[in-house]
Amino acid sequence: MTQHVVIVGGGFGGLTAARRLAREKDVRVTLIDRQNYHLFQPLLYQVATAGLSPSDIATPIRHLVAGRPNVEVRMGEVTSVDLANKRVKLTDAEVPYDTLVLAAGVRHSYFGKPQWEGDAPGLKTLDDALEIRRRVLLAFENAERETDPEKQTADLTFVIVGAGPTGVEMAGAISELARYTVADEFRKYNPRTARVILLEAGDRVLSAFDKDLSHKALESLRELHVDVRLNTRVVEVTGEGVKLENGFLASRTVLWAAGVEAPALSRSMGIETDRSGRITVNEDCSIPGHPEAFVIGDLANFKSPDGSALPGLAPVALQQGEYVARAIVARQRGREVKPFRYLDKGIMATVGRAFGIAQKGRFKITGMIGWLAWLFIHIVFLIGFRNRVLVMIQWAWAWATFGRGARLITGTTPVPSPTERRGLRSVNSPVKAA
Amino acid sequence: MTQHVVIVGGGFGGLTAARRLAREKDVRVTLIDRQNYHLFQPLLYQVATAGLSPSDIATPIRHLVAGRPNVEVRMGEVTSVDLANKRVKLTDAEVPYDTLVLAAGVRHSYFGKPQWEGDAPGLKTLDDALEIRRRVLLAFENAERETDPEKQTADLTFVIVGAGPTGVEMAGAISELARYTVADEFRKYNPRTARVILLEAGDRVLSAFDKDLSHKALESLRELHVDVRLNTRVVEVTGEGVKLENGFLASRTVLWAAGVEAPALSRSMGIETDRSGRITVNEDCSIPGHPEAFVIGDLANFKSPDGSALPGLAPVALQQGEYVARAIVARQRGREVKPFRYLDKGIMATVGRAFGIAQKGRFKITGMIGWLAWLFIHIVFLIGFRNRVLVMIQWAWAWATFGRGARLITGTTPVPSPTERRGLRSVNSPVKAA
Numbered sequence: 001m002t003q004h005v006v007i008v009g010g011g012f013g014g015l016t017a018a019r020r021l022a023r024e025k026d027v028r029v030t031l032i033d034r035q036n037y038h039l040f041q042p043l044l045y046q047v048a049t050a051g052l053s054p055s056d057i058a059t060p061i062r063h064l065v066a067g068r069p070n071v072e073v074r075m076g077e078v079t080s081v082d083l084a085n086k087r088v089k090l091t092d093a094e095v096p097y098d099t100l101v102l103a104a105g106v107r108h109s110y111f112g113k114p115q116w117e118g119d120a121p122g123l124k125t126l127d128d129a130l131e132i133r134r135r136v137l138l139a140f141e142n143a144e145r146e147t148d149p150e151k152q153t154a155d156l157t158f159v160i161v162g163a164g165p166t167g168v169e170m171a172g173a174i175s176e177l178a179r180y181t182v183a184d185e186f187r188k189y190n191p192r193t194a195r196v197i198l199l200e201a202g203d204r205v206l207s208a209f210d211k212d213l214s215h216k217a218l219e220s221l222r223e224l225h226v227d228v229r230l231n232t233r234v235v236e237v238t239g240e241g242v243k244l245e246n247g248f249l250a251s252r253t254v255l256w257a258a259g260v261e262a263p264a265l266s267r268s269m270g271i272e273t274d275r276s277g278r279i280t281v282n283e284d285c286s287i288p289g290h291p292e293a294f295v296i297g298d299l300a301n302f303k304s305p306d307g308s309a310l311p312g313l314a315p316v317a318l319q320q321g322e323y324v325a326r327a328i329v330a331r332q333r334g335r336e337v338k339p340f341r342y343l344d345k346g347i348m349a350t351v352g353r354a355f356g357i358a359q360k361g362r363f364k365i366t367g368m369i370g371w372l373a374w375l376f377i378h379i380v381f382l383i384g385f386r387n388r389v390l391v392m393i394q395w396a397w398a399w400a401t402f403g404r405g406a407r408l409i410t411g412t413t414p415v416p417s418p419t420e421r422r423g424l425r426s427v428n429s430p431v432k433a434a
Numbered sequence: 435m436t437q438h439v440v441i442v443g444g445g446f447g448g449l450t451a452a453r454r455l456a457r458e459k460d461v462r463v464t465l466i467d468r469q470n471y472h473l474f475q476p477l478l479y480q481v482a483t484a485g486l487s488p489s490d491i492a493t494p495i496r497h498l499v500a501g502r503p504n505v506e507v508r509m510g511e512v513t514s515v516d517l518a519n520k521r522v523k524l525t526d527a528e529v530p531y532d533t534l535v536l537a538a539g540v541r542h543s544y545f546g547k548p549q550w551e552g553d554a555p556g557l558k559t560l561d562d563a564l565e566i567r568r569r570v571l572l573a574f575e576n577a578e579r580e581t582d583p584e585k586q587t588a589d590l591t592f593v594i595v596g597a598g599p600t601g602v603e604m605a606g607a608i609s610e611l612a613r614y615t616v617a618d619e620f621r622k623y624n625p626r627t628a629r630v631i632l633l634e635a636g637d638r639v640l641s642a643f644d645k646d647l648s649h650k651a652l653e654s655l656r657e658l659h660v661d662v663r664l665n666t667r668v669v670e671v672t673g674e675g676v677k678l679e680n681g682f683l684a685s686r687t688v689l690w691a692a693g694v695e696a697p698a699l700s701r702s703m704g705i706e707t708d709r710s711g712r713i714t715v716n717e718d719c720s721i722p723g724h725p726e727a728f729v730i731g732d733l734a735n736f737k738s739p740d741g742s743a744l745p746g747l748a749p750v751a752l753q754q755g756e757y758v759a760r761a762i763v764a765r766q767r768g769r770e771v772k773p774f775r776y777l778d779k780g781i782m783a784t785v786g787r788a789f790g791i792a793q794k795g796r797f798k799i800t801g802m803i804g805w806l807a808w809l810f811i812h813i814v815f816l817i818g819f820r821n822r823v824l825v826m827i828q829w830a831w832a833w834a835t836f837g838r839g840a841r842l843i844t845g846t847t848p849v850p851s852p853t854e855r856r857g858l859r860s861v862n863s864p865v866k867a868a
Contacts, residue, residue, distance in 0.1 A: 036575060036843045053487040055840040062619035063841070072621045075575040075843075092579065126844050141470060141509040145526065185496035187506045390824060406489040407497070409470045409509075410560050411845075 003332055006088050006097035007031045008078050010038050010061040012314045013297030014103035016321030022068035024329055029071045030095060032088065036060055036075050039126060040382055042314060043391075045166055047129035049173035050137065050181075050404040054126050056391050057382070078104065080268050083290050099328055100293040102279070103321065106312065109261035109276060116237040120254040123166055130411060132255055136174060137409045139253045144188050150250070156194040157251040159242050161234055162258030163200035164208070165349040168217060170255060171198040172352035175224045181404045197227045197249060199234060199242070201258070206349055206357070208311065213357045216366050220351040234258075260312065262299055274301045274309070283339035285324050294327075296320035304342065314381075315345040348374045353399060437766055440522050440531035441465045442512050444472050444495040446748045447731035448537035450755030456502035458763055463505045464529060466522065470494055470509050473560060474816055476748060477825075479600055481563035483607035484571065484615075484838040488560050490825050491816070512538065514702050517724050534727040535758055536713070540746065543695035543710060550671040554688040557600055564845060566689055570608060571843045573687045578622050584684070590628040591685040593676050595668055596692030597634035598642070599783040602651060604689060605632040606786035609658045615838045631661045631683060633668060633676070635692070640783055640791070642745065647791045650800050654789040668692075694746065696733055708735045708743070717773035719758050728761075730754035738776065748815075749779040782808045787833060 005021055007014045010033035018031045037058040046052040065071040076090040081100065088095045108122030121131050136158065143155035156178075160171045178194035185191070198205070198221065204214040205221065205228060221228050236243035241250040262277030271287055272280040278301035279287060285300060287293045297317035302310045310316050319342060327337045346360025348370070356370030365373060375395070382388045394405055439455055441448045444467035452465045471492040480486040499505040510524040515534065522529045542556030555565050570592065577589035590612075594605045612628035619625070632639070632655065638648040639655065639662060655662050670677035675684040696711030705721055706714040712735040713721060719734060721727045731751035736744045744750050753776060761771045780794025782804070790804030799807060809829070816822045828839055 036571060036841070053489045054842055054844060055487045058842050060619075060841045062616065066618045069621075073619075074579065076579065126842065130844065137470060145508065145510070182496065184500045185494075185507075187503075389827060393823065393827070407470070407494045408488055408492050408560065410488060410564065 002026050002028050003098045003328070004096070005029050005099045005101060005328060006095055007101040007103060008081075008088060009033060009103035009105055009297070009299075010035070010073075011041070011103060011105050011297060011317060013317035013321040014101065015061070015064060016318050017101050017103070017296070017325045018065060018071055019068070020322055020325035021328065022065060022071045024070075026332065027070065027328070030074055030097075031061065031065065031071060032074045032076050032078060032090070032095070033061055034075070034077045035125070036062070037126070038064055041124075042378055043382075044123055044126070044129050045169040045173060047126065047406070048123055048132040048136075049170060049177060050133050050407040051173065052391060052394060053406045054130065056394065058126055078265060080265060081293075083269060083271070083287070083293055086292065098292065101321075101324055101328075102293065102295045102299060103297045103317070104263055104265060104299050106260040106262050106276070106278070106298045108256055109259045110256065111259065113237075116256070119239050120161060120237045120242075120256040122256040123170070124260075132170075133406070134409050134411050135253050136177070137407055140178075140182055140186065140191060140194075141409070142252065144186050152189060154241065154250040155252050156189070156191075157241075157249065157253070158194065158196045159249055159251045159254045160196070160198050161237075161242070161254065161256050163198050163202075163205035163228065163230075164257060165206065167198060167200075167255075167257035168205055168221065168349060168351055170257060171196050171226045171228075172221060172224050172350070175226050176352055177404060179225065181407070195227060196225070197229065197251075199232045199244075200228070200230050201233045203230050205230075208347055209349070209357060209359050210364065213359055213364060213366060217349065217351055217355075217357055220355040224352045260298070266299060278309075284327055284337055285320055285340050294324045296324055302340070302342075310342055311347075313345075313347065316342055319343060348377070350374050436460050436462050437532045437762070438530070439463050439533045439535060439762060440529055441535040441537060442515075442522060443467060443537035443539055443731070443733075444469070444507075445475070445537060445539050445731060445751060447751035447755040448535065449495070449498060450752050451535050451537070451730070451759045452499060452505055453502070454756055454759035455762065456499060456505045458504075460766065461504065461762070464508055464531075465495065465499065465505060466508045466510050466512060466524070466529070467495055468509070468511045469559070470496070471560070472498055475558075476812055477816070478557055478560070478563050479603040479607060481560065481840070482557055482566040482570075483604060483611060484567050484841040485607065486825060486828060487840045488564065490828065492560055512699060514699060515727075517703060517705070517721070517727055520726065532726065533762055535755075535762075536727065536729045536733060537731045537751070537755065538697055538699060538733050540694040540696050540710070540712070540732045542690055543693045544690065545693065547671075550690070553673050554595060554671045554676075554690040556690040557604070558694075566604075567840070568843050568845050569687050570611070571841055574612075574616055574620065574625060574628075575843070576686065578620050586623060588675065588684040589686050590623065590625075591675075591683065591687070592628065592630045593683055593685045593688045594630070594632050595671075595676070595688065595690050597632050597636075597639035597662065597664075598691060599640065601632060601634075601689075601691035602639055602655065602783060602785055604691060605630050605660045605662075606655060606658050606784070609660050610786050611838060613659065615841070629661060630659070631663065631685075633666045633678075634662070634664050635667045637664050639664070642781055643783070643791060643793050644798065647793055647798060647800060651783065651785055651789075651791055654785040658786045694732065700733060712743075718761055718771055719754055719774050728758045730758055736774070736776075744776055745781075747779075747781065750776055753777060782811070784808050 007018050015038050018029050021027050021029050038061050040057040043057045062073050080089045110116045139155050143152050146152040158174050160167045175196040178191045182191045206214050206217050266277045266279050279295045280301045281295050285294045298312035323340045330337050348358035350356040356374040358365045358370050358373050441452050449472050452463050455461050455463050472495050474491040477491045496507045514523045544550045573589050577586050580586040592608050594601045609630040612625045616625045640648050640651050700711045700713050713729045714735045715729050719728045732746035757774045764771050782792035784790040790808040792799045792804050792807050
């Protein structure tokens with residue numbers, strides 16, 4: 001009998017599972033995603049900082065499973081899952097399943113202050129990245145027109161909240177944008193005076209890495225003139241800037257990279273989640289009491305043998321996607337399924353255009369070598385041959401010239417009038433048809 | 435004494451004038467544009483049909499005049515020109531000038547029915563192109579979810595109004611998209627059944643060309659399965675489709691390519707314009723009675739010696755930009771200025787991926803050779819070396835694989851619920867902050 005597997009989410013985990021299951025004859029797959037593309041999320045900050053174009057890091061999901069007749073792709077938003085009746089509910093339909101693979105990922109979290117989102121967008125989707133790019137580039141344009149020196153300073157102050165990989169990568173890239181790429185392009189001010197401030201509540205940057213690597217990354221950020229402030233907690237975000245426990249930073253561009261949480265979907269299912277809404281799973285990635293429902297990738301709270309939860313990394317999602325596909329097939333054939341084991345691929349991050357850190361167990365690299373390793377691995381894993389070639393050319397060109405090719409301000413109302421400027425923060429809210 | 439030249443518009447005409455004047459010591463230039471980028475408009479339809487990315491055909495204006503200290507770029511929207519007091523008014527400021535070069539271009543025109551725009555977007559800006567791309571790609575997605583066969587047919591019916599170069603190019607590209615690129619990617623219908631209907635009020639396509647070339651282009655369109663309907667006038671456009679004099683075409687995706695008009699700016703100046711608002715100019719491109727104010731490019735109504743107006747073509751704008759820059763310098767030095775003469779560069783258009791037509795006087799080419807000529811000329815003229823290389827690679831790749839690399843649905847609310855679907859048409863309206 002053909003088994004119907006519904007996969008929610010076309011990210012690393014969901015796509016891997018779908019492609020693996022596509023080879024099986026007695027399995028039919030429906031892959032549901034809100035977007036029509038698979039996104040190479042590790043390079044999303046490059047789109048947000050105008051280094052790459054959206055199509056360099058995104059590929060239509062349909063294209064990635066074309067020629068696999070047992071995989072059906074459906075663009076849609078899942079609002080809830082009815083585990084008891086084995087149905088996935090979309091805004092416009094319901095899809096029944098025999099087996100479910102939930103790989104819906106996470107969103108950025110404002111720690112109970114969702115009202116900050118308009119003034120401090122986060123970076124999870126292509127549209128997020130385009131909105132951040134728009135704001136960063138507009139800030140330089142607005143500063144050129146601004147006659148009030150105080151407001152000009154606020155235009156030229158970029159605050160990034162959270163010093164994980166995304167925050168560190170954005171801070172480095174924006175600082176380089178100001179100091180090199182646009183340095184000669186303005187007449188009323190010197191872009192090199194722009195301030196990039198990276199706020200971190202903890203006591204070091206990139207806390208997933210060992211302390212010595214965190215320290216080297218911090219030094220590298222400071223060499224790039226990023227003003228890193230550790231042990232600094234954000235009290236309030238407004239259209240005027242960021243309020244700290246000990247002061248106020250006037251800034252027109254605040255970006256959020258300070259944590260993630262599961263979509264509302266996960267809490268609505270009436271099952272066990274962790275504090276950020278990630279779904280607690282068994283050692284075979286299934287939901288306790290629901291062997292036919294798996295959760296993988298960032299949305300899963302998978303406990304390692306040592307008791308810690310696996311981090312939200314692409315290699316985890318890829319391996320879990322591969323694992324559940326094999327588990328689904330094995331079960332159907334009545335074979336036993338071994339628990340999932342994560343094979344540690346290490347972690348890496350970059351600061352600017354020539355510094356990277358990488359760590360795998362006790363093996364560590366830093367500096368230019370770390371950056372080249374980062375570059376190599378990211379290009380190798382970019383899905384789709386065309387993208388790899390294009391991205392390599394763009395990077396080689398950008399590296400040689402300090403240029404950033406995608407510096408386009410697109411989207412709504414490019415030039416706000418002065419009275420509208422405060423309203424900038426609300427353009428990211430969903431546009432409802434009248 | 436330094437002369438202050440204000441140029442409105444960073445298209446082919448305005449940018450050429452700015453770059454030419456940048457060499458002069460006693461001239462100071464302010465270049466104003468609504469966008470931060472120069473757009474290579476002849477390839478805009480490629481973005482609208484997912485063949486190229488925005489950054490392939492757009493370059494930041496500041497980058498194009500970087501290192502020219504006497505050129506200042508200002509992002510802003512010009513609302514009116516006070517010719518008597520020599521001031522350009524922006525939404526947020528006024529800029530005085532000694533000499534004005536108006537190169538603001540034109541918008542598409544709905545022949546007195548601006549209310550059609552929401553249901554039938556036109557193609558003049560990058561944001562227009564992204565909106566069209568979003569609608570075209572969403573139509574295929576919506577058809578996959580649609581269970582009502584009549585509505586599915588409407589989802590798969592693309593109507594393009596106007597068979598000038600833009601309409602013909604879009605029709606050919608959308609037909610190829612359906613028949614080749616996405617042909618294997620849907621399960622609930624066969625994308626090859628999609629209908630592309632090109633409506634033209636006149637009696638032939640591409641009427642700027644000689645009749646034999648129009649005829650060959652028509653044949654080529656029909657080979658691509660484009661349903662071309664000549665002598666067909668649009669009576670009404672709604673969210674449900676297009677009403678004709680003799681029937682109704684149910685369609686969810688109507689695109690407008692049927693004419694242009696000048697922005698409101700031109701009529702507000704109290705000077706002579708033609709029916710579409712283009713400003714009538716003297717033989718030196720200046721406004722009658724205002725030797726210090728020039729109009730160039732699509733916005734100018736420049737009468738050729740034979741009495742016909744010059745067409746809205748890139749070569750006209752480029753030559754006029756060069757001409758007014760030389761005229762401004764010559765006058766300042768007390769030298770005489772000869773009238774502007776357009777050196778005919780010919781005209782060209784393409785249909786799909788292997789057919790082009792080109793005509794210069796009595797010299798004509800068609801077919802694959804015409805297409806290669808078109809390709810060569812467009813790549814040579816693409817401003818910015820990086821873009822040329824990237825575009826060539828993308829085209830070579832797309833040609834070999836029938837792929838279209840930029841098939842991403844970005845922008846507002848990717849998946850409309852059924853009740854919202856009719857509302858799709860309003861998402862292109864400007865978003866105002868609450």
